[in-house]
Amino acid sequence: MTATSIDTALIPGEFRPLMQAISEAAVKLSELIRQGGDLARPVGTNSDGDGQKALDVMADDLFRTTLGRAGLRWFASEEQDSSIEMNPSGRMAIAIDPLDGSSNIDTNVSIGTIFSVYPAEATAEASFLRPMREQIAAGYIIYGPRCAMMVSFGDGLQHYALDPRSGQFRPVAARMEIPEAASEFAINASNYRHWARPIRAYIDDCLAGTDGPCETNFNMRWIASLVAEAHRILIRGGVFLYPSDARKGYERGRLRMLYECGPIAFLVEQAGGKATDGCEPILDQRVETLHQRTPFVFGSTDKVARIAAYHDLPESEVSALFGHRGLFRA
Numbered sequence: 001m002t003a004t005s006i007d008t009a010l011i012p013g014e015f016r017p018l019m020q021a022i023s024e025a026a027v028k029l030s031e032l033i034r035q036g037g038d039l040a041r042p043v044g045t046n047s048d049g050d051g052q053k054a055l056d057v058m059a060d061d062l063f064r065t066t067l068g069r070a071g072l073r074w075f076a077s078e079e080q081d082s083s084i085e086m087n088p089s090g091r092m093a094i095a096i097d098p099l100d101g102s103s104n105i106d107t108n109v110s111i112g113t114i115f116s117v118y119p120a121e122a123t124a125e126a127s128f129l130r131p132m133r134e135q136i137a138a139g140y141i142i143y144g145p146r147c148a149m150m151v152s153f154g155d156g157l158q159h160y161a162l163d164p165r166s167g168q169f170r171p172v173a174a175r176m177e178i179p180e181a182a183s184e185f186a187i188n189a190s191n192y193r194h195w196a197r198p199i200r201a202y203i204d205d206c207l208a209g210t211d212g213p214c215e216t217n218f219n220m221r222w223i224a225s226l227v228a229e230a231h232r233i234l235i236r237g238g239v240f241l242y243p244s245d246a247r248k249g250y251e252r253g254r255l256r257m258l259y260e261c262g263p264i265a266f267l268v269e270q271a272g273g274k275a276t277d278g279c280e281p282i283l284d285q286r287v288e289t290l291h292q293r294t295p296f297v298f299g300s301t302d303k304v305a306r307i308a309a310y311h312d313l314p315e316s317e318v319s320a321l322f323g324h325r326g327l328f329r330a
């Protein structure tokens, strides 16, 4: 392992070998993505029934091999049925979404890697199936026009960017805060007809702009890469929603608690934002199974709190036309 893939000045000592390994794998993966080729080729299906692309499998192999040399005890991946033991004397357990945003591989849109770190316990179950507030670190890498990383060790959110000349991640900001100001929401609006009433009511009110109870004109984004949405929101503010809906298989939304929502929620809270399942904080919830899914809402505190409040409105208010949603003006 090279000792140069990340500037470790801001990283607590016990996390340095882990962050060296993650950065080394991320630098290699960003090179593979830049080289191109048939990376979106379908190659199979993972345990959860998701189609796997060639790059999903390459990323999984790369992180597993590289992290295997970092002294970790337990490794769980979105692409694997079950967790594996790497080093019995290791003190940390890592859960990883090696390649997030797979549907964007062939279109050259930003994709990423998400990771979550817990103290290693005697078994994999005890290490991963626990309240997500017990994470000791989390982060993501975004492979976009710039390759960047957001990471937290529980004391604020750090922002790094990959310097292409040195091949090293260098600090951009030692402590990031989510701005409150942005009036931007991100949701896959093609599912509108499948949503529950509180979600429809919130989005209706955003779309109503200055004519509705929010009295604000909103902008909308949907990149279909959680890392890219998270990166934008951490830098510029706004809110993301992937709610549960009435489609078969979406009763608990689409995103995974352990590999996606837990780590992003950790980063968002570290940046002063809020992350819920629509109502309750994600970090207060317990992972019950490795591949469990959850509805997910995160971003600027006021917007996430407002969405939770829509779930408490009486039925008459939620179903009222926005002009009549009297309890909710601005």
Ligand SMILES: O=P(O)(O)OC[C@H]1O[C@](O)(COP(=O)(O)O)[C@@H](O)[C@@H]1O
Pocket: 050, 097, 099, 100, 101, 102, 103, 188, 224, 225, 226, 227, 242, 254
């Ligand atoms: O295609 P949809 O339903 O809009 O879902 C998009 C979501 O799915 C994901 O791509 C799921 O992640 P994977 O690519 O790791 O399976 C998220 O990044 C994204 O937010």
Ligand SMILES: [Mg+2]
Pocket: 097, 099, 100, 101, 226, 260
């Ligand atoms: Mg993902």
Ligand SMILES: [Mg+2]
Pocket: 056, 078, 097, 098, 099, 100, 101, 102
């Ligand atoms: Mg993935």
